[in-house]
Amino acid sequence: MTRIPIPALFGLVFTGLFFAMAVLAPLIAPYGPAEIVGDVWEPASADHLMGTDNIGRDLLTRMIYGGRTTILVATLATVISFVTGACLGLFAAVIGGWVDQALSRFVDLMMSIPTLIFALVVLSVMPVTLPVLIVVMGLLDATRVYRLSRAVAVDITVMDFVEAARLRGEGRGWIVFREILPNALSPLVAEMGLRFIFMVLFVSTLSFLGLGVQPPAADWGGIVKENKDGIVYGIGAALWPAAAIATLAISVNLVADWVLGRTTSLKGGRG
């Protein structure tokens, strides 16, 4: 590895900070997440660096815990979406035939329904708990990952080395995970960065609409929702989570770009 370009470094530092904050939330947050410590919408002060929220909780604390929830939900949902989407996509490409047809048409069907509407419908009939939220988001997003990984894998399946593995008598597991997956990883990793950001936006949207993370717990979307009325009175509390979402999205994207550039080098670079 040579030098890390400055945008990637920027992305790495901020992504690292956000994740560290998520992991260490109880240690670094100055107050408890649901603790009412002051007046409604107090301005920033030495005690409350970002001021207080709509019912007098410390906004910085809320932001830190909210970030934790947002990142946790987005990460787990991305993992679920990738594991299911990529596995199904790769197997569909390798098996081909009617299995591929059936899966692909089913995915087309799912993709024809707008994701947000679909999620709203599902979440309104299911109990909204964190695990349900994560699984619903993950599975809905898996359709996108399926499409991508199948497209990538179809190109790789026709390569001679895959034919050589088939002729050797290798099972599907070996072909998918040892022959195809390592060669499909670059686009998948880049896509993973992108999907993670979409997940952050998705969970924020759901929470903003009230079907995501339920109070008193909050994620960044929820904090925007709680404080949105303040904007009318010139109180910027809702802007903090918005800025956090934007910063996280951009930093993760910068990292994903860099990883993609590094691993897709035609000169035999390996990621």
Place this chain on the structure above:
Amino acid sequence: MTGTLLKVRDLRIGATIYPPGAAAEDIEIVHGVSFDLERGKVLGLIGESGAGKSTIGLASLAYGRGGVRITGGEVHLNGRDILSLGPKGHRDLRGAEVSYVSQSAAASFNPSKPILQQVTEATIRHGRLSAREAEARAIDLFRQLGLPEPETIGQRYPHQVSGGQLQRCMTALALCPKPDLVVFDEPTTALDVTTQIDVLKAIKDAIAATGVAALYITHDLAVVAQVSDEIMVLRNGATVEHGTAEQIISAPQEAYTQALVSVRSTQNPARTGPATPVVEIRNVSARYKGLDADIVSDISVELVPGRTLAVVGESGSGKSTLARVLTGLLPPREGKILFEGRALAREYDARPRDDLREIQMIYQMADVAMNPRQNVGTIIGRPLEFYFGMKGSEKVRRVRELLDAIDLGAEFADRYPAELSGGQKQRVCIARALAAKPKVIICDEVTSALDPLVAEGILKLLLDLQTAEGVAYMFITHDLATVRAIADTIAVMHRGKIVRYGPKPQVLSPPFDDYTDLLLGSVPEMRIGWLEEVIARRKMESAGH
């Protein structure tokens, strides 16, 4: 019009490489090459891949392909230093004074425009001729190049003509603006031998008729001997030898040129006598799904332990399909395949693991036959682990033995395919096949992507391994020189059928059937005047009929 047209002095060309895991690095790929080209003469540039011959050819258009930079020296065309011309000057130069014919016409023509429009485009845009004159000239050139229906062939789209015809269209494209110099970059390499001969003849006649000067780039000395007045032999970006075609062919001075001229010295020992075949292919016919014609029909051949069956034919003759049938990738429609007397399952996934092990395959493109994300140790080690359950130090030892057998050192086990040369990659593929301890190895055009000297090494290795292991080879190739070198029995395929089959001496000696005669007669021989002889003989024969 005589005098020097192209003067190249101390040409130096550099490029930036990006070695894996290391910083980018500037290297020089052509080290001070100088030559002169007279008007109306043809200079052949010959060398292996990486010799810099295409790079030098493109430098005479003042062009560097894919990040290649001309870093020093001078290129004078018509007495003008073309390297110092700006972008505007270069645009005026290319496609007008100098034009270029590439290896793959199929990749160079725009598939969605008719041929004539593309042939005349540069000429018209440069204002060399009016649209009407350009079209008339193009039709003249089509006639000169021996294309069928010269008046109307220009209305067709690139996919509506054959590969050889398209290559001739590209030559017409290059000649249309009446350039002073044409750079031919391996124009016949991608063609079958029987097609190559017509294209070569057409190019040679067109050069003579238009009086254009040409740089003819190829790796095939026998081809270049037919069309060139002078030959320059290149190696690793430097001139090895430069002389008249006559002198290079008949009295090469340098050791490297001598090696090139005398390549194909490999010869397998004569092995005769009856033997029990290990594989019998009996009356096999096969077709791809959705087609209503057989790609191969009624094929019967045998593979004998320790011997080589060469399957020869042009592209499209069905020889690779036969290999796919044998491996089980394409189940035969009729007929059967016997392995040591018992029938093999028609499809590979119905064959037991041991049957799969016994028949191994080596591919033409070693690049894509190995997983780029696995190192050599894994690539060779996997069959050991998979078929024989070898693990740990036992596997490592056997991998080392196999690397030894293919003349690579144990340190290669940690390398990735991208870090190997073309010949080394093919060697690793051979080792992977050997690792399975098969009785049959199918070699599908294994040397056709390699330079002659490297290919020679691979053939030698294959023959040595055959002697040591007693494995039967099914050697698929279009190259008759290779066949002469390694075959015990030969099957000549044409349009999916075997037209001639038997022991080598018998197949390669008269009386011939028509197709075998054509095929054998089309292999370029390394002497001047061969092309004319063949064409004259064909004319006589067709007149006689």
